[in-house]
Amino acid sequence: MKTQPIDQFACTLPPEKRQSVYNGTKATHEKRTKLLAGDFADPDRLRQLAGEVKQHVIENLDTLLPQVEERLTAGGAQVHWAADAAAARRHVLAILQRRGATRLVKAKTMVSEEIELAPFLEAHGIECLETDLGEFIVQIDHDHPSHIVRPIIHKNRREIATSFEKNGLGAYNDAPEVITRRAREFMRKKYLAADAGMTGANFVVAESGRLVVVTNEGNSRFSLAAPKCHIALVGIEKLLPRDRDLALFLNLLARSATAQQLTVYTEFIRGPRAAGQPDGPEEMHVIFVDNGRTDVLAGECREILRCIRCGACMNVCPVYRQVSGHAYRSVYPGPVGAVLSPLLAGEDFLEKADLPKASSLCGACNEVCPVNIPIPDLLLRLRDKGKRAGAASPGLPPMGPWALLASQPVVWKAALIGGRLLDYIPPGLIPVPAMHAWAASRTLPKWRGGVFRKWLRQREKRKTETGERKA
Numbered sequence: 001m002k003t004q005p006i007d008q009f010a011c012t013l014p015p016e017k018r019q020s021v022y023n024g025t026k027a028t029h030e031k032r033t034k035l036l037a038g039d040f041a042d043p044d045r046l047r048q049l050a051g052e053v054k055q056h057v058i059e060n061l062d063t064l065l066p067q068v069e070e071r072l073t074a075g076g077a078q079v080h081w082a083a084d085a086a087a088a089r090r091h092v093l094a095i096l097q098r099r100g101a102t103r104l105v106k107a108k109t110m111v112s113e114e115i116e117l118a119p120f121l122e123a124h125g126i127e128c129l130e131t132d133l134g135e136f137i138v139q140i141d142h143d144h145p146s147h148i149v150r151p152i153i154h155k156n157r158r159e160i161a162t163s164f165e166k167n168g169l170g171a172y173n174d175a176p177e178v179i180t181r182r183a184r185e186f187m188r189k190k191y192l193a194a195d196a197g198m199t200g201a202n203f204v205v206a207e208s209g210r211l212v213v214v215t216n217e218g219n220s221r222f223s224l225a226a227p228k229c230h231i232a233l234v235g236i237e238k239l240l241p242r243d244r245d246l247a248l249f250l251n252l253l254a255r256s257a258t259a260q261q262l263t264v265y266t267e268f269i270r271g272p273r274a275a276g277q278p279d280g281p282e283e284m285h286v287i288f289v290d291n292g293r294t295d296v297l298a299g300e301c302r303e304i305l306r307c308i309r310c311g312a313c314m315n316v317c318p319v320y321r322q323v324s325g326h327a328y329r330s331v332y333p334g335p336v337g338a339v340l341s342p343l344l345a346g347e348d349f350l351e352k353a354d355l356p357k358a359s360s361l362c363g364a365c366n367e368v369c370p371v372n373i374p375i376p377d378l379l380l381r382l383r384d385k386g387k388r389a390g391a392a393s394p395g396l397p398p399m400g401p402w403a404l405l406a407s408q409p410v411v412w413k414a415a416l417i418g419g420r421l422l423d424y425i426p427p428g429l430i431p432v433p434a435m436h437a438w439a440a441s442r443t444l445p446k447w448r449g450g451v452f453r454k455w456l457r458q459r460e461k462r463k464t465e466t467g468e469r470k471a
C-alpha cells in the first residue's frame, strides 16, 4: 500500500474515483437512516443497548473465551489460539498441509486480510481464491479493498469489465449481469475443486458456540458446501454472550452495513458434519486471533473493540467520502480505521499516527455507529498519544501567527483586507514558510474574507430598523 500521508493522497485521487466513493457512501447512508427511522421507534436506544452488550463482551473476554472454546469443542470443532499474525498464518498452513490441501476458497474475512494470509499461502503453493465478488475483483486486479463492506466502491463497471477481459474471463462487456454471470461460472468450478473453505464470523455466541456468518452472495455457504474442511478465522472480540443477542445485532448490522432489513444469507454453524448428516465439512477449525487486540483492551481506546465492521462510519464520514479507503494505508479505513489501524500497528504506531488527524471531529461516525463507539473521543486520545510519542506533524498550520491574528482585532481586520492577495500567490511562495507544507496538500478556496462581518452588520442594521419601526 502507498505510504503517502492521507491529505496528500487525496490530492492525487482522480475525480471520477472520488465521485464513485462519494456517490456510493452517500446513497447507502441515506437508505440506512430512512430504514432505521422507519422500522424502529427509537433506533438510538438500540444502538446504546448494542454498545452496552459489546462493552460487556470486551470487559469479560477472560470468561467468555474459555466458555466459547468449551462449547465449540463439545460441538466437534477444533479451537486454536493465535497471539499474532504469524501464529495465525502458521495454524492455517499446518491444517492445510496436514490434509494435503492445495486449493482454498475463502469467503470474506477481514482478519485474513489483516494477517496477509493470501500471499503467504500462495508462497507455500496453496491457491487462495476470494469468493466475495468485490474481493475477487480486487484480487485479480492486484488491488486493495477500499471499504470494509464494499471493497470495490472505488471502481466502476468499465474498469471491472476491463479486468475481466485482461484475466481471461471473457471479452469486454460491462453489463453487470454479464460480469456477475462470468464470475459465478468461474467460481463454481473452484468451489467444487476446493480442498478447504475459509470464512470469518460476524458473531460467535459464547452460550452456544454458534458461529454466525452473513453474506449477500451466499459465497460462505458455497465455500462450505463441497470442501471437506472448514477453517474460521475470528478476532477474539467477535463474541456475543447469548443467542438472543443476535436478534438485536443482526437487525442492526444489516441496516447499518447495506441498508437491508436482514442480510440475504445468515448462517448458523455449530460444528462439522455430524454422523448421519448428508453433507458439510467433516473437519472444522476455529482460529481465534489476538494480533494486538489484548493490547488495545489494556489501553485507553478499548471501546473500538466493540466494532462489528458494518462500515456505516465510513459511509457518513466527510473525510472518507473525499479520500477513499486506500488513503488510510490499512485494511481498516475510515473513522474505525483511523482508530484501529494505529492501535493494531503496535511498535509501528508512529507510522499510522497521522490517521487520527484525518477527521473533522464532526461526530457523525458516533451518531451512526450501531454499537455507539465514541469515535471522536478516541481520535482525540490517539492524537494526544501521537503527540506524546513524538509523531511528526507535517502540514500543521502554525498556531502562533494564528493566535496573534485571532486575538488582535486591528491585525485581524488588516489580514482580512490583505487576504485577497492569497488568491494570486502560488502555495510555494506564501510568505509564511511554515505554511508551505500545509498549503501544498490543500486546494484553498477563493478568499471570501469579510463576508461574515458584512452579513452581521446588515443583520444588526435590520434588527435596529425593525426595532425602531415596532417602537
Ligand code: SF4
Residues within 6 Å of the ligand: 256, 306, 307, 308, 309, 310, 311, 312, 313, 314, 335, 336, 365, 368, 369, 370, 371, 372, 373
Ligand atoms: S466503528 Fe461502528 S460504524 Fe464503524 S464499522 Fe465499526 S461498528 Fe460500524
